[in-house]
Amino acid sequence: MKRLFAHPSLAIGLIATLIFLAIGVVSLVWTPFPIEQIDIPRRFLGPTPEHWLGTDNLGRDMLSLVMAGTWTSFLVAAVAVVIGMGVGVPLGLAAAAWGGPVEWLVLRLSDFIFAFPAVIVAILVTTLIGPGAPNAILAIGIFNIPVFARVARGGALSVATLDFVAAGRLAGLNNAMIAWRHLLPNIMSLLIVQGTIQMSLGILSEAGLSYIGLGTQPPETSLGLMLKDAQGLFLIHPLLTIIPGLAIVLIVIALNIAGDGLRDAIDPRLRQGNPNVLA
Amino acid sequence: MSLLEVSDLSIRFGATEVVSGLSFAIAPGERFGIIGESGSGKTLTSLAIAGLLPEGASLTGRIALDGAPMPASERDMARLRGRRIGMVFQEPMTALNPLMRVSEQIAESIRLNRDNAAVQLEVPALLGEVGLDPSHGSRFPHQLSGGQRQRVMIAMALASQPDLLIADEPTSALDLITQRKVLDLIAEICARRHMALLFISHDLKAVARLCTRVAVMHRGRLVERGEAAQVFASPQQDYTQKLVAASRFDPLRAERPPIGGTLLEVDGVTRDYRQNGFVFWAEKSLRAVNEVHFSVAQGECLALVGPSGCGKTTLAKIIVGLDRATSGAIRLDGTSYHGSDLPKPLRRDISLVFQDPFGSFNPRRSIGDSLSEPLRLEPGLDRPAIDARLVEAVTAVGLHADMLDRYPHEFSGGQRQRLAIARALVTRPKLLVLDEPVSALDVSVRGEVLALLARLQLEFGLTYLIISHDLDMVAAIADRVLVMEAGRIVEEGRPEQIFFAPQHRLTQELVGARLPDIGTPA
Structure with a gap:
């Protein structure tokens, strides 16, 4: 742990990410005002002692909305990363460990998914099961699958040429055991770094999908949905656009800095100067 | 006056000093060898001379070429490096650009360093000088063998007509016959061009073949220096004596198990x-x-x-x-x-011992975990029996049972190779296949590993391939x-x-x- 925080970018990124995450978690149990509370007479207030970030076009408290929106963004992106890892990593490892037709199938499958941008998948899912946050999670998650499959396969292939994998095969391990014992532990750092990157991309995608009305639906809120609600009023009440926009930017920057820091901290090449298995 | 003079050179990475207080001089046309094992700082020394130290390294002391200190600015240093110093690296595949024909790469190093060069004439001449056919020039690096690539590297180093050639383990990636040919080629070219050579190697025999004066480095310090013949014939320091002794393999066939069917x-x-x-x-x-x-x-x-x-x-x-x-x-x-x-x-x-002790263990698993892997082939064993086998194997290779809980990066190359042999022994095999069991090890531990193999063969009646x-x-x-x-x-x-x-x-x-x-x- 001490080693991890020796990298300043990791410490800054991780702390910033945790602060946003904490804000999101707090919104689950407490927000200054209920986010569903519509109060037209108090709309378009600027920052006041009571409403720190003002109120929106329906008189909802902006701070409460940002808190709840941050949580939605994190939740959607995180579940999408879990879906992507859960399906993509086993596929990628299988491709590397079995090779041959399995590898071909995995690669073609990921090409196939890559061919559809997340927005198209989201439209498809919306048509099938209707709009909502789960729809965004599914769309982004499906998009994450080939990303993790390719990263896992690439990392595993470079590990698979090393002698300890051959030693494992000599010891009678089957492909699944090789993947589990030898390949997966050695690509974990790659996967964690890719996970933080996909996390930040997921937050952007969620905002994008909500913005075009395919993601989170009212009365739930998300940062993208807030942008959508505020866009027509940008010139009159710029704060309503700037606040959620800035929140998205800061979260994504925090995650990227944390990802960079993690890569520096985890990468064995930079650690002990020992020959790296992921050359 | 000496061509290259290095005085009191120290190189440090942060707080750790990897080269300390190194001084030597090379006269024009002299062939000077630096001998050292991995981690002795010999390669960093050569990089320091060429001004190519990696980021994070800091240097103190003085390096002078023809009496003038090395220029501080990177631009002047690059020019000097191009014109006065030629370098040949260890790995000929990665040192060449895979997307350029070799003649273009040689021509590039001529053009970069000399203003009025007749490239069309000089490239074939250089190829001829390093013993390649002019037709090799139109090939890409991957179409050449390792020895041919190393010849191309030498031709590129010669392109600027340097006064000093730095060769860092130029032959250790090559096989025996090619190695000898490349060594002979370097010797011949140095003699013909009256070019000084700084030859860096762990291979005492190669240094003895090529160099007139040698320096021995150990843990960043220069331990012994002198005429090659004298240093090798009567080494003064303990470390040099050990190296010289280790470079000869004593016959180990005193006692052998009886040969059966x-x-x-x-x-x-x-x-x-x-x-x-x-x-x-x-x-x-x-x-x-x-x-x-x-x-x-x-x-x-x-x-x-x-x-x-x-x-x-x-x-x-x-x-x-x-x-x-x-x-x-x-x-x-x-x-x-x-x-x-x-x-x-x-x-x-049947067990296999791999060549590279660094790649043969999973860095994320403890040694005990890796060693017990082959025991899956014997399904009848319970936990105490497995532990007993591991201890037996580890002690057989002369290591301690405590080491089973540690991770591969905590061991030196020689220890890892012992552990690799231990892993090969846990199933009590009849036949042990050893793929280049000592070639990736430092000279001083090769003898130990071979002696270990001979002892194990006698002890367990093993068959070796x-x-x-x-x-x-x-x-x-x-x-x-x-x-x-x-x-x-x-x-x-x-x-x-x-x-x-x-x-x-x-x-x-x-x-x-x-x-x-x-x-x-x-």
């Missing part, structure tokens, strides 16, 4: 690689192993020698069951198999030698017989390429 029989094994499977031989199907017949007797130590690419490693992979023969069969104790179909109950009877290109090692340990070329076995015999009266052309070349023992007049 046939254990393994290889019968007409052939391995073809498919046409499109290999990048380098895309056009034709490659026959890596061609109709090989031989047998190994119980308790015997059989060595398989040959140049790189002769198919010896492929053959070893087929025998241990990592690859599958295209045709032919292998019989182990009467059971016939073709490679990867080696039946599971028999797998425990050693794959190597190192004839000195083979002469020290083997009972019988097979010489392999292009997938075929071309000569077979006892080591004395093979090395003193070689019959086949390849064997004669191999024996001829051996460097003379140090300390004796060459």
